[in-house]
Structure formats: C-alpha cells, structure tokens
Amino acid sequence: MSVRQEENGTWTAQVWYHDYNGERRHKTKRGFETEEEALAWHDEYAVEAEGSVSSSLAAFVETYLEDIRPRIRESTYENKVYTIKSKILPYLGHMRMDEIEPVDIVRWQNRLMKATNSRGEQYSPTYLRTVNNQLTAIFNHASRLYGLKDSPCKKTQRMGSSEASEMQFWTKEEYLKFADAISDKPFSYHAFEVLYWCGLREGEMLALTPNDLDFERSLLYVRKSYRRAHGQDIITDPKTPKSVRKVQMPTFLRDELEEYVKQLGIAPDERIFTVTKHCLYHEMKRGSQLAGVKKIRVHDLRHSHVSLLIDLGFSAVAIADRLGHESADITFRYAHLFPDKQSAMADALDEMKR
Incomplete structure (x- = not known):
C-alpha cells in the first residue's frame, strides 16, 4: 500500500x-x-x-540537484541552488521539461537581460552567461541520463558573454593610498595587506590561523578556505588541489603579521581574521572613498598582485605557482599584461642568422 x-x-x-x-x-x-x-x-x-522528463522543470531540478550534489563542492552546490531558484524556476519552473521549446528559452533570456539586481543594475554579461550555462546543464543532464530527446538550448544563442569586461586592478601607488586610508582599523589593514602582497583568495585569507604562518621562514601556508553559510562559519578545503600551497611573504609583511598576531593573543588554531566577506566589501568601499582611488572588487586585489608580479618581470609559471593556478590559466587571463616579446624574438633570430 x-x-x-x-x-x-x-x-x-x-x-x-x-x-x-x-x-x-x-x-x-x-x-x-x-x-x-x-x-x-x-x-x-x-x-x-x-527523473521523468514529463515532469515540470521545477520537479526535475530536484532530481538534478540530488544527482550532482555528491560530485561538487558544497559552496558550488549552494550557488547552483541559488541561481536555479532565483533566475530559472520563476520563469520556467511550471513548464513540463519535454514541452519547453527554443522560443521559451529565448523569451526567458530576453526577460533576464532586461531584469535588474537589488541595486537597480542590469546583470553583467558574464553573469548572464553563467545562468544560461546552468539551464543548459540541466537539459543536458536530462538528455544524457533521463531520455529527453533534445535540449531546447541547442537551438538558441547563448546570452551574455564568457569574456569579462576590462580587468580592474590597482597599481602599487593606488593600493598604498588605500592601505593608508584603512590603517585606522588594524584588522582591515592586515587583511588587505595579505590579499594584496600575497595574492590570496578571500576565503583563503579568512581561514588563516597562527598555525599557517611560519615566521622564521617567512612562509604562509594555504591549506583551507572559509565561508559563512546559514549563519555558521564553515572551513573547507581550498578551491582546487593546486590551491594548496606555500607562499613566501615579503619581510615587511612577515614582521607586520607577527606583531599583529602577538597583539591578538589567540590560540594557534583560531582564525586570525574573524570577519566575513561582507565586512571586507564594506571596508573596500570605505577605503576607496577615503583614498580617492577607483572602486574595484575585493577579488581584484588578486589581479592587482598578478599585475605587480608581471611588472617585476616574473614568468607565468612562477606566478601560477604562487597563486595556486595552472600556468596556462595565467598566460590566457593576463596575456595582455605581459610585455610583447615578438620584436625582441625577431631581432634575436636575425642576429643568429648572421
């Protein structure tokens, strides 16, 4: 029964x-x-x-999420859930999977491209592409595993763009103005010092404990990441296996952090920076306004670190090792910042031919 x-x-x-x-x-x-x-x-x-494709999209999404959850990071899963429930289901969730046509996808795209966020701004092209890719992934999953004959996304042009707008970063002079402006709050000053001079991701910096700092050898160990979810502090593995790394600190930063950690008087396994990403965003905005420098995102400090290292003449391989990236990623994403060596190469070949 x-x-x-x-x-x-x-x-x-x-x-x-x-x-x-x-x-x-x-x-x-x-x-x-x-x-x-x-x-x-x-x-x-x-x-x-x-997993019937004769069910509504909203019903099939539950099956899709249950299938993929064991295979992805929890933070990635939560981002997917948010994207699906806020950007896809309100428009298409009531429709049957096998009755959604390409024209329905186009109408959904058009509505989303006209929509605005909580600040009244239209969504960025890269974000629109991310949302589009998520819907495509759901239909591909249905086609691959549950017998959907064809994905309606195949016959439509993807909205948005995979290319971000011009990369934003600060020069060393801009950062120093910013750092001086936020020096009235020690936690902000030292947190941003780590982000700019070591190129860490926000979550990596927020997870740091005294155990992760070797002051004798000026080493900072990246072994975990922090995020705040559902009112709880969550420590996870870093973003990728490559992200687990050791970063050599410049001497001045080592001295700053050593003094700061002593003043905190915390246990070896306690977090040094007990703030959230939201707090960092607030301090970034405050410091930018006080310093009179252009507004960039917190993550753009990582781009600023790469730009600084490129200006200092370091190779893509060396920079990738410091940031926990593949060297190919650095070469592709920051190619426009590396000096053009083509003329020098041609001159060297001419000289060799003689």
Whole structure:
C-alpha cells in the first residue's frame, strides 16, 4: 500500500522507484493531515523520482540537484541552488521539461537581460552567461541520463558573454593610498595587506590561523578556505588541489603579521581574521572613498598582485605557482599584461642568422 493511515491519525506516503543506476530505492514522507495530501505528494514524487522528463522543470531540478550534489563542492552546490531558484524556476519552473521549446528559452533570456539586481543594475554579461550555462546543464543532464530527446538550448544563442569586461586592478601607488586610508582599523589593514602582497583568495585569507604562518621562514601556508553559510562559519578545503600551497611573504609583511598576531593573543588554531566577506566589501568601499582611488572588487586585489608580479618581470609559471593556478590559466587571463616579446624574438633570430 503506497499510502496508509498511522495510529495517530496522520497519513504516510511511500514511493518505490529506480535511480539512474537501475537500483531500486524508496522515499517515505509522514505527517500528512489527509489521505488526499498524501496521494498528491506520492503522485508528484513518483514522477520526479523516476527523473521523468514529463515532469515540470521545477520537479526535475530536484532530481538534478540530488544527482550532482555528491560530485561538487558544497559552496558550488549552494550557488547552483541559488541561481536555479532565483533566475530559472520563476520563469520556467511550471513548464513540463519535454514541452519547453527554443522560443521559451529565448523569451526567458530576453526577460533576464532586461531584469535588474537589488541595486537597480542590469546583470553583467558574464553573469548572464553563467545562468544560461546552468539551464543548459540541466537539459543536458536530462538528455544524457533521463531520455529527453533534445535540449531546447541547442537551438538558441547563448546570452551574455564568457569574456569579462576590462580587468580592474590597482597599481602599487593606488593600493598604498588605500592601505593608508584603512590603517585606522588594524584588522582591515592586515587583511588587505595579505590579499594584496600575497595574492590570496578571500576565503583563503579568512581561514588563516597562527598555525599557517611560519615566521622564521617567512612562509604562509594555504591549506583551507572559509565561508559563512546559514549563519555558521564553515572551513573547507581550498578551491582546487593546486590551491594548496606555500607562499613566501615579503619581510615587511612577515614582521607586520607577527606583531599583529602577538597583539591578538589567540590560540594557534583560531582564525586570525574573524570577519566575513561582507565586512571586507564594506571596508573596500570605505577605503576607496577615503583614498580617492577607483572602486574595484575585493577579488581584484588578486589581479592587482598578478599585475605587480608581471611588472617585476616574473614568468607565468612562477606566478601560477604562487597563486595556486595552472600556468596556462595565467598566460590566457593576463596575456595582455605581459610585455610583447615578438620584436625582441625577431631581432634575436636575425642576429643568429648572421
């Protein structure tokens, strides 16, 4: 019996289904006040659990998320959930998967391209491309594993752009003005010193403890990342295996941090910077205004660090090792910042030919 009444008068529904590996599983839900509610849930979940593409997009998304969750980082999963629930389901969630046409995708794109965020600004081309890619991923998943004949996204042009607008970064002079402006708050000053002079990601910096700093050898060890989610502090592994690394600190920064950590008087395994990313954004805005320098994002300090290293003559391989990137990524993303060596190469070949 798929629906039954319990001794306390409530109703329980149970669904048996096969997952995409062909294994038989079941799902039980209790506490329905009426038999009709239990049957309605049973019928809806039965379609969803089998991953049927005749279900609504909203129902299939639950299957999609359940499938991918074990394979991705929790922060990535949460970002996907937010993107899907805020940018896709309000427009397409009520429609059946196998009845969504390319024209429906185009209309969804047009509405999103006209939409604005909480600040009244239109979404950036790169963000629109990210959202578009997420919808494509859902339909590809349905085609690959659940028998959807064809993805409507294939016949549409993707909205947005994979190319970000011109990269923003500060020169050393701009950063020094900013650092002087925020020096009235020691936690802000030292946090931004780490970000600019070491090129760490925000989460990497916020996860630092005294155990991660070797002052004798001027080394900073990146071994974890911090994020705030659902009102809790969460420490995870860094973004990629390559992100686990040691960063040589300049002597002046080592001395600054050593003195600052002593003043804090914290345990070796306590976080040095007990603030959130939101606090960093606020301080970035405050310092930029006080210093009179152009507004950039906190993450752009990482770009600023790369720009500084390129100006100092370091190779893409050396920079990638410091930042926890692949050297090909550095070459591709920052190619316009590296000096053009073509003329010098041609001159050298001419000289060799003689």
